[in-house]
Amino acid sequence: MGIVWNDAASYWKYIKIFWITFLVIALGVASVFMMASAGVFGDMPEFEQLENPQTNLATEILSADGETLAKLYLSDNRTPISYEELPENIVDALIATEDARYYNHAGIDARGFARAVAYLGKKGGASTISQQLSRQLFIGPRAPDKQGAIIQKIKEWVIAVRLERSYTKEEIIAMYLNIYDYNYNADGIRSAARIYFGKEPQDLRMEESAVLVGMLKNSSYYNPIRREELVFNRRNTVLNQMAKYEKITQEQADSLKALPMKINFNPESHREGLATYFRTYLQRWLKEWVDKNPKDDGSKYNIYNDGLTVYTTIDSRLQKNAEVAVQEHMKRLQAEFFVQNTKQRNATAPFTDLEQHQIDNILERAMKNSARWRAMKREGKSEKEIRASFRKATKMTVFDYNSDSYDKDTTMTPLDSIRYYKTFLRAAMMSMEPQTGHVKAWVGGVDNTHFQYDNVIQGARQVGSTFKPFVYATAIDQLRYSPCDSFPDTQYCIEPLKYGNIEEWCPKNSNGKYSGKNFTLKRALASSVNTVTAQLIDKVGPASVVKIAKDMGLTHPIPEVPSIALGTPDFNVFELVGAYGTFANQGVYVKPIFVTRIEDKNGTVLYEYVPETKDVLSKEVAYAMVNLMEGVTQSGSGARLRGNAMVENTVYKEIITGYPYEFSNPIAGKTGTTQNQSDGWFMGMVPNLVTGVWVGGEDRSVHFDSSAYGQGASMALPIWALYMKANYADKKLGISKGAFPEPENQTINVDCAKMLEDLKNDLDLDDSDLDDLDF
Structure with missing residues (x-):
């Protein structure tokens, strides 16, 4: 009316x-x-804040092949992407579900607001995407009281309008999806896509995008890990909305709604994923870098909040192959170690040849160096209380090769856990491209959660016979020896005081015997004949060897004494791989590098590496050395790479039937074994990849009792072989199977077979005349 x-x-x-x-x-x-x-009604953002809203942006670590290795963040695992990088289906889902008239308002939807007031919110709220973004950026959690909520809503309207004036509609959508917290460290749409579906946003299928849009209502409540059915229904609601607003047809919506919700959960944390040891070291390196490279205003970059992009040399495919190789071999090797170190077979297991008081001292040091001891000390606990806590049984999760994710829940005393961890052999490997120094793979141990010591770069271990090539290189470089020159395998002594040594030094071969034969240098290195190496270092002097070794990048102290010839100095895998790279790179040392470039969030280059190189050996000497080390894999301790070695083993079935690697391509390398089999090494090279592997116990007293198991050829070489087989299986990696490049004017003779034939012809000799010469 x-x-x-x-x-x-x-x-x-x-x-x-x-x-x-x-x-x-x-x-x-x-x-x-x-x-x-x-x-x-309270502080409002300044115009400058609206133009440049501050959010915490994670640092992204990229591999050389473009994969994200990890993010560095403290609270926000956020890596923003542009609107152009969003798939159309997620934009359609967002608008259909959250703000159907998004392109027709300037921040506030009057119709939506009127509807919300008229129906008291029962037919949906009135918050636009711009309002939701303003809340995320500047307002914060909803106020608990009605008056506070009204004030927040007013501020939200004002900021939404300002945002619409400052940004395009597309930019607002990108900002909103980049800012939202999806839980499980999934900050922003890129992290969410990777964590919940294991893919980049642009690769999301429509039903997957619908899941993430559905979570925008309340990601804690609509949690696909904990409330799968609820999220499934919410996903289908989003698909219905897309059909309602004609983003898809109803038939498409019905078809997609019938699909199961497949979550591929990939949590991103600092101790999970690829290259965990490398990433931990990289964090330390970045912290040192930001200290030395401030911003223009003098402040420091924050590696957790400033959204840096770090481009590394690691190849994710090589890295994965390396990690799998380490885990596969070490699991089997550890099983054999446990068989040999039962209490019945070794009363002091896992330690060998130690008295009880020595074992007590090892455990005492470990206890005082533990995090538990330090934490209780900070709390003001007395030493008596601290020691008592180490003998009190407690629930804990320990490392176990036979458990899922290597985690095993158990109950033991902290002191027993220290002894337990001492029983595990450790491993490390690093791979490098010798021509560029680019580190391609870095494995510091078998599991970064339980064994956090990085054996690639932290500390150093005796290198054994892997040091011998530096002695041979010095002799060939200074005295122009050829791999075909021969030396007698007889007792050789270096007199006291000649090089500062106090006593006469008369090294024995590993078997304690002397063959009496003459060995060519190639054969002597292949068989690791100590007496020949002693003769060489005596001819050139330890100081000359030390100089060449240091020029090739070995940074740890090297005493100028004859015994270094047999590998008494300690080095780490990182520097030893760099040094061996000199041989493969025709005598030019290239310092290993692992970061090529750093950019800020705007793409401005902040750091770009400059190669550090040094000419150490001539091409001829380097090629002669490569030829010498090829002999190691042809007829020496590395010959099992060719599939012709047999070793008895009760657990490691692969070894019982031989080493099934059967490489036929040129490989240069050197094994190394230290006293009592405490350290096993293998350095392996092909023309474009140099790799070093070390295996040993945390303590030198933890080792195999015999060289059959404890030598480098048994402990370390199989890791290299498994790694390279996987690399060669992937043709896209481009790992060389060819010969090492020979210099155009190779003046050092490396063809020992031809030399022998010429010698026989020149002197009119037959084979019996050369019985004492071993080529």
Whole structure:
């Protein structure tokens, strides 16, 4: 029924009341907006903040082949992407579900607001995408009281309008999806896509995008890991909305709704994923870098919040092959170690040849160096209380090769856990491209969660016979020896005081015997004949060997004494791989590098590496050395790479039937074994990849009792072989199977077979005349 006006005066009276009311409301709303903008209801963001909203951005670590190795962050695992990098299906899902009239308003949806007021929110809220973004960026959690909530909503409106004036619609969508917290360190759409589906956003299927859009309502409540059915239904609601607003057909929606929800959960944390040891070291390196490279205003970059991009040399495919090789071999080797170190077979297991007081001293040091001891000391606990805690049984999770994810829940005393961890052999390997120094793979141990000591770069271990090539290189370089020159395998002594040594030094071969034969240098290195190496270092002097070794990048101390010839100095895998790279790179040392470039969040280059190189050996000497070390894999301790070695083993079935590697391509290398089999090494080279492997116990007293198991050829070489077989299986990696490049004018003879034939012809000899010469 319409209004009946008695006269014109009444009509105009109501018109006046209407307009006065309208103006009062309009002025009131405008006043509220102005007061909100002026900060009457609390601080509001400045214009500059709207232009450059501050969010914590994780540092992204990229592999050489473009994969994300990890993110560095403290609270926010966020790596923003542009609107162009978003798939169309997620934009459609977002608008259909959250703000159907998004392109038709300027931050506030009047129709949506009226509907929300009329139906008290029962038919949906009125928050636009711009309002939701303003809440995420500047407002924060919803206030618990009604008055606070109203004030927040007013501020939200004001900021939403400002955002619409400062950014395009596309930029607002990208900002909103980049800012949202999806839980499980999935900050922003890129992290969410990787963590929940294991892929980049642009690769998301429509039903997967619908899951992530559905979570925007409340990611804690709509949690696909804990509430799968709830999220499944929410996903289907999103698909229905897309059909309602004609982003897809109803038939498509029905088809997609019938699909199961497949979550591929890939949590991103600092101790999970590829290259965990490398990433831990990289964090330390980055912290040192930011200390030395401040911003223009003098402040420091924050590697957890500033959104840096770090381009590394690690190849994710090589890295994965390396980690699998280490884990596969070490699991089997450890099983054999356990068989040999039962209490019945070794009363002091896992330690060998130690008295009880020596074992007690090892455990005492480990206890005092533990995190538990330090933490209780900080709490003010007495030493008596601390020691008592180490003997009190407690629940813990320990490392176990036979358990899922290598985690085993158990109960033991902390002191027993220290002894338990001492029983495990450790391993390390690193791979490098010798021509560039680019580190391609870095494995510091078998599991970074339980064994955090990085054996690639931390500390150093005796290198054994892997040091011998530096002695041979010095002799060939200075005295122009050839791999075909021969020396007798007889006792050789270096007199006291000649090089500062106090006693006469008369090294024995590993078997304690002397063959009496003459060995060519190639054969002597292949068989690791100590007496020949002693003769060489005596001819050139230890100081000359030390100089060449240091020029090739060995940084740990090297005493100038003859015994270094047999590998008494300690080095780490990192520097030894760099040094061996000199041989493969035709005598030029290239310092290993692992970061090529660092960019800020805007793509500005902050750091670009400059190669550090040094000419150490001539091409001829380097090639002669490569030829010498090829002999190691042809007829020496590395010959099992060719599949012709047999070793008895009760657990490691692969070894019982021989080493099934059967490489036929040129390989240069050197094994190394230290006293009592405490350290096993293998350095392996092909023309474009140099790899070093070390295996040993945390303590030198933890080792195999015999060289059959404890030598480098048994402990370390199989890791290299497994790694290279996987590399060669992937043709895209381009790992060389060809010969090492020979210099155009190779002046040092490396063809010993031809030399022998010429010698026989020149002197008219037969084979019996050369019985004492071993080529």
